[in-house]
């Protein structure tokens with residue numbers, strides 16, 4: 484008899500976006516002529532930039548010729564891309580990485596979910612709340628999260644991020660083995676200052692804590708004082724793994740490419756106290772379970788670092804950030820409390836008169852035909868908020884704001 488991994492059965496049945504789709508479909512059935520605009524799901528809408536398309540075409544042609552064809556590439560990613568990452572994403576910030584500390588992947592979701600394989604099942608984990616669901620669910624699947632009670636997992640330390648604490652998570656008053664941080668944050672769109680991030684690195688150094696740092700949205704940072712990488716903080720290489728992705732940076736949600744940084748100094752302990760470098764362990768894991776990101780995707784990623792690529796990528800980000808500003812200005816002019824949207828493509832909106840997330844979601848859908856994401860779907864501290872994304876196209880964004888204005892004024 485094959486026994487199932489019963490930890491999977493503990494997961495809530497429905498994925499948040501499936502619940503939303505169900506409600507939107509029910510609305511569409513009863514309102515067949517309504518033009519519904521989605522400011523819900525976190526996917527980009529603008530096409531890949533010309534520099535990327537050109538590189539992909541070229542890569543495809545290479546694959547079609549016997550002297551330039553490529554089969555399996557290195558599991559860790561091609562040297563051309565890892566070197567471009569070191570040179571363009573880190574060196575300008577004074578961070579010196581070795582290409583062997585970079586692991587190219589098929590997007591950050593895979594690695595943010597897989598990374599927990601490197602640590603024992605009985606480590607404690609801490610997450611900011613609300614949170615990107617992958618961090619917790621991947622721990623649930625191997626039994627590290629415990630059982631769910633009142634929307635919280637028994638073995639997870641939740642660090643609430645709300646307007647009351649200015650979305651700055653409190654450092655836990657006890658030891659936690661592993662901390663997940665995501666900045667700029669999905670879903671709240673808020674950022675962390677160098678001073679606050681330094682507190683986390685120092686906490687990790689002092690408590691022998693491992694930090695998983697998701698920087699998928701770093702390209703959206705506008706304020707020059709905000710850190711783009713956790714390695715801008717002294718000592719972070721000893722305690723942190725960083726995740727990056729071309730998905731939100733350059734519209735690669737359908738192309739698939741990202742990377743993980745595992746510094747050579749980073750170690751974790753065996754139960755006997757021997758320090759094990761996680762770079763070796765992750766390399767071993769990848770070589771067994773991953774056969775590399777496609778050459779075409781990696782050439783596409785490399786093209787984002789050319790002079791033209793950088794310029795074009797910046798333009799698209801500025802397009803989305805203009806959407807964010809339009810949304811921010813409209814909502815604040817209506818007297819609504821809005822957070823995020825300044826250094827991230829997400830706006831975290833307090834529901835007016837304290838209604839619940841799902842209730843406000845339905846009101847917005849039925850009154851304005853606009854889809855948002857209920858904040859509570861990202862964790863208990865998300866109750867009373869909704870998330871709007873700036874990833875729509877301009878016309879939709881403006882039309883949605885006009886409707887919200889008409890409805891809420």
Ligand SMILES: *Cc1c(COP(=O)(O)O)cnc(C)c1O
Nearest residue numbers: 590591592615669699728730741
């Ligand atoms: C979108 C997103 C990612 C990136 O996902 P990909 O798999 O690279 O497309 C990673 N982390 C967060 C928090 C995200 O929102």
